[in-house]
Amino acid sequence: MNWVARGLVIAGTLILAVIFGRYEHSPTPAYEGRYIKLSRVGELMRSWQGPWSCVLDTQTNLVWENKTDDESIHDALWTFSWYQDDKGVKNSGDCYFEPDRCDTSDLIMRMNQEKTCGISNWRLPTSKELSSLIFNIPRTGEAKIANDFFSHTKRGDYWSSDADIPLQGVYAHLKTGAIAIDFIEGKPRAIPYRNAAFVRLVSSNISIHTTDLKKQ
Amino acid sequence: MHNNKALWGVLHFLAIISVFVSLLTGLRIAVLDHDYLLIFSHFLPQGELHSLHIFSACVFTLCALFYAYWRLLGQVYSLSKLKTRNFSIRYHLIVTYVLYVVTFLSCISGWLLFAENISFDKSLILFIHYASAIGFILYLALHAGAWLIELGLRIFNRLLSPLKQIKRSAALVIVVIITVPLFWIVMKATSSHVLVVNTINVDQYIQIDGIADESFWEQALPQTIFTHGGANFEDGATPITIKALQNGNELFMHVEWQDATESLRHLPLVKTDSGWRVQQNGFHHFAETKYYEDKLAIILSENCEFGAAGTAHLGPRPLKDKPKHWTGLGYHYSETDVVDLWHWKAVRTNHMRLMDDNYIGKPDIVREGARRYKAGYKTDARESGAYKMNWKWYSPNGVVPKRLPFNNEWLAPYQSDGNIQEAEIPWVLPWFDGEAYSSLKDNLPIGTVLPSILYTSNQFEGDRAHVRAYAQWQDGKWSLELFRKLNTGSDKDVALRDGLCLWVAAFDHAQIAHTRHVRPIKLRFKP
Incomplete structure (x- = not known):
């Protein structure tokens, strides 16, 4: 190979390298994750879109209410006493959307009336269902849940539907209560119906086709 | 030979x-x-x-x-x-x-x-x-x-x-x-710069007001560091002068840096004929350099490695299994120790009289719903109190505010087209001075400017509130006073002691484009 050929090879290699190496810096979201956001009317949304009203868990096929900070019925600050089917304690939580104070049946009724995410069979989750949301690597100091999907989740107790649970210790004299999941430690514990705890409602038996999202 | x-x-x-x-x-x-x-x-x-x-x-x-x-x-x-x-x-x-x-x-x-x-x-x-x-x-x-x-x-x-x-x-x-x-x-x-830390009596009082007029400050030896590479500063550079004192319980610092402009217009919202929009020129890619507050960051570490305790990892993807950096510049993270990071923000924390107590730790996991991956840069935990952005969800095409003030008159000072001294208005809407946004109640005229920062309380509580600080801007300079306990007991804080290394970086209305220096500044406690 003579020096002209060598020079051409070297120059060509450098030019190809620069063309090949051109930098692109557009991070792209993953669409195939466990959770999918749903709009107010139940439309599928991508993981970097918002605001969203519900979250579909593709592992359990449950749809969860997303909490807010907008003083609507979904505001994450509202607390509720446990009450449904004439069991529990009425109106011992705090919210702005009821003339009296609040209990779990108020939120269920209001969300079914609103048809949040197009759904009208909202209910309290079982402790097993609620525990399925526990995520042990949250951001520092935040609730043990996938913080980017379940925004505004408080570090505190969230009611489950598991009732008639014998109470112990200082609550023993109240006899029975319901299971709440503590999203600080990520553990269940029985607390009295009268306690003001947070609520995240759930819906099952829904059919949402996640393939629609992939086609977008 | x-x-x-x-x-x-x-x-x-x-x-x-x-x-x-x-x-x-x-x-x-x-x-x-x-x-x-x-x-x-x-x-x-x-x-x-x-x-x-x-x-x-x-x-x-x-x-x-x-x-x-x-x-x-x-x-x-x-x-x-x-x-x-x-x-x-x-x-x-x-x-x-x-x-x-x-x-x-x-x-x-x-x-x-x-x-x-x-x-x-x-x-x-x-x-x-x-x-x-x-x-x-x-x-x-x-x-x-x-x-x-x-x-x-x-x-x-x-x-x-x-x-x-x-x-x-x-x-x-x-x-x-x-x-x-x-x-x-x-x-x-x-190769370290040395910052001499004079000792004062524990009963001597320093007012954290951004004015270093107490007599002890005059006796403190200043260390001035040339920092460069920041957006908007003249030639991208600013000298940062630091003085330090300690009283056996707390470390006090006075930090001064040149910044020709006091920047408090932090991503303001403006009402257009198609709705509310956030004023920005790079925020969508997490690199705003126009509508952003001034800031100052201090990194503190037991590790005195060049380049922010060895936490500066350059390149679009220094971690092969993690997302690319949006601007391709790189991430801060630490492979071993917790590195303390105090972040003063002219709007978001100055009215709280705090620095945001953050830390740099091991690279975070990839969180599917998070558009911005921050690697090791994390905030300390807080018990309560926060600032929030005044939009339900950010989009460059338009936003819906979370809250509007009860009284439209409250917004009058913000409609001045820059004719008013920045410091005269806080650019913060206290949460309880407003109400939840409703399009039915939104009768503000087109062109109205609205602050983007909401304070839900007057300050953080807990780990994130360990660094008390306040700064004032005057004649082209920010003057910041701060203090923190020598040892907070938090595993997200570094205990302040003789021989500890620190780095400083200034931001001139820029989100991430900060000035920098390579060599550590070593604290030298003087009895």
């Missing part, structure tokens, strides 16, 4: 390696100032490169000095000693003068930058250092390119054959090989 070719071979070999490492790491570092260099990103190394760059600079400088010394003594091989002067030799002799010039400029400018002394014109030095790097590339094309064209792959034999005679000059080679690590160790041990 006259015209010792083995010695030339060793020096040349070390020079080749150190020049390549210096150029590649230096160009990656230069991306912070010249983002057009990202087109070469695939060819540049990623990760923690400051120490490597400085080490390779040490090796190259020593090679140059040894060569110059032995050349003067006539003890090293040189083309100029050759009796035959064909075209090729004459060409390379001429090209060698390019090498002499760029070596001199590169070494002098590099070590002046490393000195971080404020008495030099840093912008000129930065330019010379960058230009000499380009000069080196030109030299390599003229020198190595020409040899490669002339000899092809035989060039490697030409380079390596002198090393076969290494035994003949073993003593000199050993001197070179021993000097390099010795120089590095001594340089690292002595």
